[in-house]
Amino acid sequence: DVKVTQSSRYLVKRTGEKVFLECVQDMDHENMFWYRQDPGLGLRLIYFSYDVKMKEKGDIPEGYSVSREKKERFSLILESASTNQTSMYLCASTHDRFLHEQYFGPGTRLTVT
Template structure:
């Protein structure tokens, strides 16, 4: 079974702190994604990566950056956390074949005070 893990299930940070969210997948998938999920807005794509050291902006990249130094790991970075970044963050991965499904991690619920 494909496994996508995220470093934390719950996280509480203060405004202005630098926050790292880690995602690791164990199936050698090329593509990895970061979404945030907010009530009534569904999942919105922040960034995605289709290869090591490659990244593409999604719909809402402002205030975020990402890092993909190794194929299995995709990190989401909040350089200076703000209260409007309080949300559920979901990581996902998928093979390069466009006919395949996406596999999600359990999510990280981030609260910025």
């Protein structure tokens, strides 16, 4: 079974803090994704990576950055957290982003106060 894990289920941070969200997958997948999930908006892609040290902007990259130093780990960084970044963050991975489905982690619910 594919396993995608995220470092925290719940996180509370203050405005202006730098926030790191970590995601690890154990299936040697090349492709990893970060989404945010908001009520009524579904999932929106923030960034994705198709190889180590490679990254591509998704649909809503503003205010975020990512890091992929190792194949199994994909980090989402909020350089200076703001209240409008309060959301559920989901990580996903897939072996082949054109042919296969994505496997999701449990999510991190981030609250920025």
